[in-house]
Amino acid sequence: MNKRDLILEIGVEEMPARFVTDAMYQLADKVAAWLTENRIAFTEVEHYSTPRRLAVKVKEVAETQDDMEEELRGPAKKIAMDEKGNWSKAAQGFAKGQGVLADDLYFKEVKKTEYVFANRFTTGKPTIELLPELNRVIQTLHFPKNMRWGDMDFKFVRPIKWILFLYGSEVPELEIAGVHAGRNTTGHRFLGEEIEISTSSDYPEDLLGQFVIVHAEERKEAIRNQLNSIQEEENWLIPIDEDLLEEVNNLVEYPTALFGKFDEEFLNLPSEVLIISMKEHQRYFPVRDKEGKLLPYFVTVRNGDHNQLQNVAKGNEKVLRARLKDAQFFYEEDRNKSIDSCMNRLESIVFHEELGTIANKVSRIQKHAERTSELLRLDTDTRKTIQRAASICKFDLVTQMVYEFPELQGVMGEKYAKHFGEEDLVAAAINEHYQPRFASDNLPGTVIGSVLSVADKLDTIVGCFGIGIVPTGSTDPYALRRQAAGVLQILRQKGWPVQLEDLLSVVLDQYEEANLLKNERENVYKQLIEFFNTRLKTVMQDMNVRYDVIDAVLKSSIGRVDLLLARAEILVNELKNDSFKEANESLSRVLNISKNLNEHSSNVIPERFENEEERNLHEHYLAYKKVNDHLDSPENVRHVFNKLKELPQAIDRYFDNTMVNTDDEELRENRQAQMALLSKEICSFADFNQLVF
Amino acid sequence: MNLQEMILTLQRYWAEHGCFVMQAYDVEKGAGTMNPMTFLRSIGPEPWSAAYVEPSRRPVDGRYGENPNRLFQHHQFQVVIKPSPDNIQELYLNSLKEIGIDPLEHDIRFVEDNWEAPTLAASGLGWEVWLDGMEITQFTYFQQVGGLEAKPVTSEITYGIERLASYIQDKENVFDLEWHSGYTYHDLYYQSEFEHSKYTFEVSDVEMLFSLFNTYEKEAKRALEENLVFPGYDYVLKCSHTFNQLDAKGAISVTERTGYIGRVRNLARKCAKAYYEQREQLGFPMLKEKEVNVDE
Numbered sequence: 001m002n003k004r005d006l007i008l009e010i011g012v013e014e015m016p017a018r019f020v021t022d023a024m025y026q027l028a029d030k031v032a033a034w035l036t037e038n039r040i041a042f043t044e045v046e047h048y049s050t051p052r053r054l055a056v057k058v059k060e061v062a063e064t065q066d067d068m069e070e071e072l073r074g075p076a077k078k079i080a081m082d083e084k085g086n087w088s089k090a091a092q093g094f095a096k097g098q099g100v101l102a103d104d105l106y107f108k109e110v111k112k113t114e115y116v117f118a119n120r121f122t123t124g125k126p127t128i129e130l131l132p133e134l135n136r137v138i139q140t141l142h143f144p145k146n147m148r149w150g151d152m153d154f155k156f157v158r159p160i161k162w163i164l165f166l167y168g169s170e171v172p173e174l175e176i177a178g179v180h181a182g183r184n185t186t187g188h189r190f191l192g193e194e195i196e197i198s199t200s201s202d203y204p205e206d207l208l209g210q211f212v213i214v215h216a217e218e219r220k221e222a223i224r225n226q227l228n229s230i231q232e233e234e235n236w237l238i239p240i241d242e243d244l245l246e247e248v249n250n251l252v253e254y255p256t257a258l259f260g261k262f263d264e265e266f267l268n269l270p271s272e273v274l275i276i277s278m279k280e281h282q283r284y285f286p287v288r289d290k291e292g293k294l295l296p297y298f299v300t301v302r303n304g305d306h307n308q309l310q311n312v313a314k315g316n317e318k319v320l321r322a323r324l325k326d327a328q329f330f331y332e333e334d335r336n337k338s339i340d341s342c343m344n345r346l347e348s349i350v351f352h353e354e355l356g357t358i359a360n361k362v363s364r365i366q367k368h369a370e371r372t373s374e375l376l377r378l379d380t381d382t383r384k385t386i387q388r389a390a391s392i393c394k395f396d397l398v399t400q401m402v403y404e405f406p407e408l409q410g411v412m413g414e415k416y417a418k419h420f421g422e423e424d425l426v427a428a429a430i431n432e433h434y435q436p437r438f439a440s441d442n443l444p445g446t447v448i449g450s451v452l453s454v455a456d457k458l459d460t461i462v463g464c465f466g467i468g469i470v471p472t473g474s475t476d477p478y479a480l481r482r483q484a485a486g487v488l489q490i491l492r493q494k495g496w497p498v499q500l501e502d503l504l505s506v507v508l509d510q511y512e513e514a515n516l517l518k519n520e521r522e523n524v525y526k527q528l529i530e531f532f533n534t535r536l537k538t539v540m541q542d543m544n545v546r547y548d549v550i551d552a553v554l555k556s557s558i559g560r561v562d563l564l565l566a567r568a569e570i571l572v573n574e575l576k577n578d579s580f581k582e583a584n585e586s587l588s589r590v591l592n593i594s595k596n597l598n599e600h601s602s603n604v605i606p607e608r609f610e611n612e613e614e615r616n617l618h619e620h621y622l623a624y625k626k627v628n629d630h631l632d633s634p635e636n637v638r639h640v641f642n643k644l645k646e647l648p649q650a651i652d653r654y655f656d657n658t659m660v661n662t663d664d665e666e667l668r669e670n671r672q673a674q675m676a677l678l679s680k681e682i683c684s685f686a687d688f689n690q691l692v693f
Numbered sequence: 694m695n696l697q698e699m700i701l702t703l704q705r706y707w708a709e710h711g712c713f714v715m716q717a718y719d720v721e722k723g724a725g726t727m728n729p730m731t732f733l734r735s736i737g738p739e740p741w742s743a744a745y746v747e748p749s750r751r752p753v754d755g756r757y758g759e760n761p762n763r764l765f766q767h768h769q770f771q772v773v774i775k776p777s778p779d780n781i782q783e784l785y786l787n788s789l790k791e792i793g794i795d796p797l798e799h800d801i802r803f804v805e806d807n808w809e810a811p812t813l814a815a816s817g818l819g820w821e822v823w824l825d826g827m828e829i830t831q832f833t834y835f836q837q838v839g840g841l842e843a844k845p846v847t848s849e850i851t852y853g854i855e856r857l858a859s860y861i862q863d864k865e866n867v868f869d870l871e872w873h874s875g876y877t878y879h880d881l882y883y884q885s886e887f888e889h890s891k892y893t894f895e896v897s898d899v900e901m902l903f904s905l906f907n908t909y910e911k912e913a914k915r916a917l918e919e920n921l922v923f924p925g926y927d928y929v930l931k932c933s934h935t936f937n938q939l940d941a942k943g944a945i946s947v948t949e950r951t952g953y954i955g956r957v958r959n960l961a962r963k964c965a966k967a968y969y970e971q972r973e974q975l976g977f978p979m980l981k982e983k984e985v986n987v988d989e
Contacts, residue, residue: 013782014820016805051803145807147818149834151776151845158818159779159834189786190796251802282826300800300826308798315799315825315860322762329760 001041002063004168006131007200009048009055010138011162011186017051017250019143019157024049024216028056030137039066040127048204048214050253052161052189054141055214057203061167065124072098077107077114091116131165131172138176152177162186166200188212188253191305211254211305220249223301226257227285230299234259237288238299241279248283252303259287259299260313266324267296269331272411273401277323280407282316330400334412339420342395349397355463355516358394361456364510366390368455371506375498378447386448389429392417393452396430410434436486443493450490454503457483462507465524465531466517484535491561492539495633500558504528532558540565545572548692555687566634567685570641575691586648587688593660594679597672604677608670613654620650621678628681644685647678695871696858696878699792700746703770703852706791707744710784712772715745720927721934724749724810725771725851729926732813732961733968734773735838735847739979741775746854750934752941755890758883761866765889766882770852776845777834785822785832785850793861800825808833812933812957814840814965817849829857839965899944906935906953913960922967929960 008031015023028047035042041062048055074080074094082088087095087102095102100118107114146155154177165174165181174181186194187210197206204214213219223245231238249255266274271294278284284298298320302312347359355361369390373383396402396413413430425448432449433456435442444450461480464470471480491500508525511517517524533554540550549571553564574580609615624643631640660671682688694702708714718728725731725747734741747769755765774781782803786796794801803820808831810816819833831851835843855878858870868879913928936953939945945953972978 014803014805018805145818147834147836147846148844149777149846149848150779153844159777161779190801251804284826302800303802304797304800311798312800312825315827318860318865319825319827321865325761 003041003060004063004170005200006042006058006061006168007055007164007166007197007203008057008134009053009162009164009185009203010160011053011164012156012160013158014051015157015250016145017247019145020049020051020054020250021216021246023054023141023143023157026141027054027138030140031056031058031134034134034137035061038130038133039068039124040130041066047216049216049250050212050214050219051250052186052253053212053214055164055203057200061127063127065127065130067124068120068122070120070122072118072120073110074098074105074116074118077116080105080116094118128167128170128172131167132174134165134172135174135176164197166197169199186210188304191254213254216249219252219255220245223249223252223255223257226255226301227299230257230259234287234297235290236295236297237290237292238285239288240285244279244283244285248301251283252301254304256302256305256309257299258302258309258313259297260317260320262296262298262317262320262324264296266328267294269324269327270411270415272408273327273331273405274324276405276407277327278320280405281323282320284316284320327401327404330404334399334401334416335419337399339392339395339417339422342398343392345398346394352463352467354467354518358397360514361459362391362394364459364507364514365393365452365455367510368459368507369451371509372451372455372498372503375502375506376447376451376496378451382447385423385425386429386451388422389426389433389448390452390455392422392426393430393433393456436489438482439485443490447494450494454487454490455507457487458503458507459510461487461531462504462511462524462528463516465528466508466511466519468518470527470531480531481535484532485539488532488535488539488561492565493562495560495562497560497632500532500561501529504532529558536561536564540568543569545569546575548690549575549686552686552688552690555690556683562634563631563637566637567641570637571686571691574641575693578693581693583645583648584688584691584693586651587644587682589655590651590675590679590682591687591689594672594675597676597679604673605670608666610667611657613650613657614671614674617647617650617654617678618674620647621674621681625681628684640685644682647682694793694861695873696854696862697873699858699861700770700854702791703788704744704746706788707772710742712742712744712774715743717745717747720930721750722747722930723751723933723937725769726810726815726849727813727930727933728771729923731771731773731847731849732815732838733922733926733964735775735835735843735849736841736965737969737972737977738845739775739972739977740845741773741847741979744770744772747771750889750937752889752893752937755886755893755941757890758868758879758886761868764855764867764882765886765893768854770854772850772852773847775847777848781848781850782832785830789824792857794824803832806831806833811954812936813838813961814958815961817843819849824857824860827856827860829853829860839968840962841965841969893938893941897938897942899939899942902935902939902942902944906932906939909935910956910960914963917960917963917967920967920971922964922971925960925967926964929957929964932960933957 024047028045032045035058042058042060044059046057075090080088080091091105092102094116095105095118098118098120100120105116105118108117143157146157148155149159156177160177160179162184163174163176163179163181164183164185165172166183171181171183183196184194185197185207187207192210192212195206195210197203207214213222224240227238227240274294275286278286278298284300287295287297287299289295300316346362347357349358351358351361366387369386373386396416397409399412399416401412402409410431414427417427417430425446428446429448429452432444432446433452435444435453444453460478461483464478464480469478504525508521512521536554537550545568549568552571553568558564606618624647627640627643631637658671660675662668704714715730722728728747730743730745748766749769750766752765754763756763802823804823806819806821808817808819815838817833817835821828822830822832829852833849835847835849837843855867855870859867862870864870868877868883870878872878872881909928909931913925913932916925916928936957
């Protein structure tokens with residue numbers, strides 16, 4: 001069959017950089033899916049993009065749609081034929097509907113019923129006739145934000161300027177938003193011009209002649225190489241931030257990297273301030289020396305060639321100078337304030353309308369932190385440091401630097417706190433209490449920072465739940481999920497001897513006291529537990545824990561997060577071999593028999609044991625309980641599990657020789673009590689009933 | 694090219710491309726968008742093309758004339774065209790050439806910027822235009838104005854005059870810019886920058902400003918009730934500026950802030966609606982006139 005390459009390019013006014021890559025893949029995927037759906041054979045799909053174009057090239061696209069032979073089922077035989085053996089109305093209708101003659105119908109048995117069938121043959125159409133339908137495909141491209149322009153109702157990411165559409169050397173019909181497909185494309189905005197593409201195979205090369213590197217990955221590599229050569233020539237280190245590179249790549253069609261300089265005096269500013277000024281505002285790559293020290297240079301990527309590069313460098317230097325001058329001004333102003341004056345201003349900054357000001361939040365954090373310190377049995381000095389750090393942890397929110405660069409909250413707090421004479425631990429905790437800021441971020445290094453971080457995050461989570469702000473589906477405006485994940489990470493890594501439930505109660509107490517719970521405390525608590533259970537589920541899924549294990553360990557209370565996760569990990573490993581299956585059956589037997597037993601009446605009287613097996617099981621129970629009661633670190637979970645694994649043998653022997661639900665009431669009660677206690681102790685590890693083999 | 698020549702060049706350029714060259718509006722405002730020649734004219738189906746310089750007051754940016762980049766009052770060169778022409782980007786880039794900026798010798802980029810004016814219930818999509826890393830222009834396709842859907846879409850180009858001039862004249866400090874042969878920005882504006890800053894931060898009477906805000910708001914409503922759109926809108930602008938003065942003085946807490954912005958927005962919405970209805974009653978007279986001619 002004859003084949004031709006196909007190229008489709010949508011030219012637009014500059015798209016937002018963050019939309020480009022996703023849209024490029026969407027276009028390629030959707031065009032490929034459309035071809036497949038329409039039975040048009042092809043071999044390869046290539047995608048291209050720049051800020052001004054999205055393109056897809058499909059290789060060896062068949063000139064004709066595949067023919068289609070279908071077997072279509074109609075009504076059952078008894079409906080399809082009348083008593084005389086003629087086609088009924090139903091059968092005739094079916095034939096007509098499918099475009100076949102009634103005489104061509106035949107019968108076939110499906111699941112013991114005979115049905116009428118028809119074969120339909122559809123001849124494939126020429127591809128060129130079908131291609132105009134790609135119009136609809138383009139309209140299904142999804143962008144986070146669309147716009148209208150001119151006097152049209154049509155919405156797209158940015159106004160469409162041209163459509164290049166070639167099938168071999170032919171232009172299929174296509175029109176969108178008043179733009180008709182043609183064989184022309186546009187080169188670089190300043191260096192190139194409008195050109196005609198004669199066949200699709202010329203596509204990337206012809207555009208390169210017009211100063212457009214249309215292959216996004218190649219363009220990115222070109223930037224990377226240019227950064228590397230500057231790095232080598234100047235003997236620098238230019239760390240490549242992949243997110244920044246991705247953004248820069250989608251801001252240029254023909255990249256040329258260049259560097260500029262700034263006054264050394266600005267190196268007195270905190271490096272975080274310099275980096276954010278360069279990266280966030282200007283999309284520059286900061287430069288370091290081989291030892292990693294920040295240098296007074298920056299690298300930027302121009303959308304153009306080498307012409308007058310010094311001009312471009314000079315202009316960028318001027319902009320950065322103005323920005324750094326501003327930053328320097330803020331830095332000096334801020335350092336002339338005092339922590340107290342900043343704290344006073346927090347009283348007029350609203351945290352949340354229903355939860356009060358930031359100052360209110362700070363005083364709650366202080367109380368949560370104090371109670372947490374008690375639970376952790378921290379020494380007096382540490383507690384004092386925690387209290388000082390808690391009381392000023394948000395002061396930098398009203399500094400000019402944080403107003404200008406909100407991402408620097410905490411970072412500036414630490415620097416300014418030191419400047420104002422706070423001790424290092426207090427200063428560090430101000431920064432640490434925001435950690436982890438994102439999934440792979442560092443955790444607070446000190447216990448002080450950790451206590452504050454947990455207190456701050458739980459304060460937000462509990463406060464929001466208390467007034468009915470609960471994350472649902474894709475809406476989580478206060479990033480409560482991220483904050484919960486942060487709390488769990490800290491609890492896991494620090495191995496605090498506290499139950500998550502107790503920490504939640506500490507925070508709930510404050511809110512209840514302040515009368516800030518809009519809903520019943522009990523309901524809020526329930527919702528919180530459910531929320532954290534779901535968060536733990538996510539944590540475990542990321543650890544590749546099987547679903548049944550997740551369910552098993554989440555069945556009882558959460559308790560210590562580190563121990564819960566350690567139990568899950570042990571079970572995952574244990575279930576890799578089948579040998580645990582039998583043990584699991586024995587354990588489950590205990591759980592099942594105890595399901596309906598009343599735990600309150602559980603009081604085992606060893607004197608009432610009748611046989612050796614009862615006594616034996618009781619001893620194993622006590623041995624297991626002893627290590628379980630003293631469980632205080634994830635490392636010991638293995639030890640507990642080993643003791644637990646000794647139970648099944650005793651359980652089997654017990655059941656072989658003992659009837660729990662015996663007629664003798666006294667005996668029965670004692671045996672039931674033994675089962676209930678054992679069951680409770682087993683469940684504290686996991687609900688083995690949930691495991692699937 | 695001095696600042697005056699720059700303005701004259703831009704005016705001539707856009708006049709040649711079919712714009713009415715208008716004068717700044719005589720009520721205090723924070724941006725050229727608030728001029729009724731943009732805000733009101735971008736409402737409804739009637740075509741419109743205008744270019745003008747707008748002195749824009751931002752009390753909070755006042756720096757007593759001591760900061761090289763920040764001003765109590767700066768100037769915007771505003772171009773609005775409805776419906777947005779297909780070649781609006783090219784028209785804009787050619788205007789840069791007219792004032793001596795050759796794109797081949799610089800790095801010019803269109804970087805995503807979504808514009809939102811909460812006090813005007815207005816929003817749009819577009820870019821900030823970067824010249825060698827400096828934002829020199831806001832480029833917006835209006836999507837909503839005064840709570841009404843902008844249809845047809847107005848394209849708005851807002852040049853930052855001082856920024857462009859500092860680039861063209863290669864000056865670090867805005868006060869060193871030459872306005873007209875031998876006379877600098879300092880000669881013309883230093884004293885007013887200083888006095889306005891001092892007044893805003895030290896002298897202004899907060900109580901009076903609060904009461905003015907209420908008075909202006911009441912009067913805006915009264916005028917609009919009488920179906921007097923333009924006088925009503927003037928008082929909305931006065932409300933907005935008074936709010937900015939109070940805000941700069943730190944007299945409005947964060948909680949109250951949302952409330953005040955909401956009050957101005959409500960008035961802006963009313964004006965937009967009233968303007969649309971008024972034009973509709975008149976049969977959208979500009980539709981009947983010859984469409985403004987924009988060169989391809």
